[in-house]
Amino acid sequence: MSTPVRAFVVNTLETMNLDTAGVTDATPIGDDGLELESLTTAELVMQVEEEYGVKFSDEDVEALQTLTIGEFVAQVEQRRTQVTAQAGSA
Numbered sequence: 001m002s003t004p005v006r007a008f009v010v011n012t013l014e015t016m017n018l019d020t021a022g023v024t025d026a027t028p029i030g031d032d033g034l035e036l037e038s039l040t041t042a043e044l045v046m047q048v049e050e051e052y053g054v055k056f057s058d059e060d061v062e063a064l065q066t067l068t069i070g071e072f073v074a075q076v077e078q079r080r081t082q083v084t085a086q087a088g089s090a
Helices: 002-017 039-051 056-064 070-089
Strands: none
Touching: 002 039, 002 070, 039 056, 039 070
């Protein structure tokens, strides 16, 4: 999956001084992957929320530790679609 959201996520990880070489959509965010700690995951989510106008609850952020990069990107894109649809119906 090569999308602007994925590119933003990878670029954000790079600016956080994380090694993104070899990161694919199947790379886990947490264990056996990027090994992001909860604070780092929260920072990533804050950057995504600010960039795309989406929201993640604290419970959502905790659950991200079990997702892959591809699954996280898909969630962001789904939330963007919902925000856009809500804005269009307002």
